[in-house]
Amino acid sequence: MTGEKMHNVFVYGTLKKGQPNYHIMTDPKLGKAVFKGTGQTLDQYPLVIAQKGNIPFLLNVPGIGHHIAGEIYLVDDQMLQFLDGFESCPDMYQRTVKRIEIVKWKDRRDSPEKRTAGNTIECFVYSTTTYQPEWLSLPYLQSYDSYGTHDQSYISHQDR
Numbered sequence: 388m389t390g391e392k393m394h395n396v397f398v399y400g401t402l403k404k405g406q407p408n409y410h411i412m413t414d415p416k417l418g419k420a421v422f423k424g425t426g427q428t429l430d431q432y433p434l435v436i437a438q439k440g441n442i443p444f445l446l447n448v449p450g451i452g453h454h455i456a457g458e459i460y461l462v463d464d465q466m467l468q469f470l471d472g473f474e475s476c477p478d479m480y481q482r483t484v485k486r487i488e489i490v491k492w493k494d495r496r497d498s499p500e501k502r503t504a505g506n507t508i509e510c511f512v513y514s515t516t517t518y519q520p521e522w523l524s525l526p527y528l529q530s531y532d533s534y535g536t537h538d539q540s541y542i543s544h545q546d547r
Contacts, residue, residue, distance in 0.1 A: 403457060445513070455530070459508065476513065479517065481517075484510070486508075
């Protein structure tokens with residue numbers, strides 16, 4: 388593992404723990420993903436549920452919406468490449484670096500001076516600039532939960 392390139396990735400939708408696609412983050416055949424903590428976007432963004440599959444979309448429109456809650460993972464190149472394909476990057480989502488405020492870090496031994504609540508970390512985030520204009524008028528979420536009270540559970544690609 389020495390020399391292996393690792394990347395911080397912030398997930399806010401179906402890849403979070405307890406959500407429909409979390410199994411991807413735990414499948415070693417797809418690469419390595421290690422849960423590091425929870426966080427929220429430093430900037431505000433609109434997070435909406437859209438399309439036939441009730442897909443969560445973080446619209447890359449900083450300054451409106453909410454500070455989006457999610458999870459921070461450390462992933463290897465193989466997992467990052469898989470996630471790019473899973474997220475239809477760059478066509479549907481674009482992977483960009485965003486500042487994430489740490490809410491809770493899992494392991495204090497992991498750079499304790501930087502990895503504490505209130506500090507920030509740079510992470511790759513899948514967001515989109517390619518969306519229907521009417522999506523900006525959809526309800527904005529602060530935290531996504533497929534099983535939430537919004538009555539818009541995620542529908543996997545196979546079930547659509």
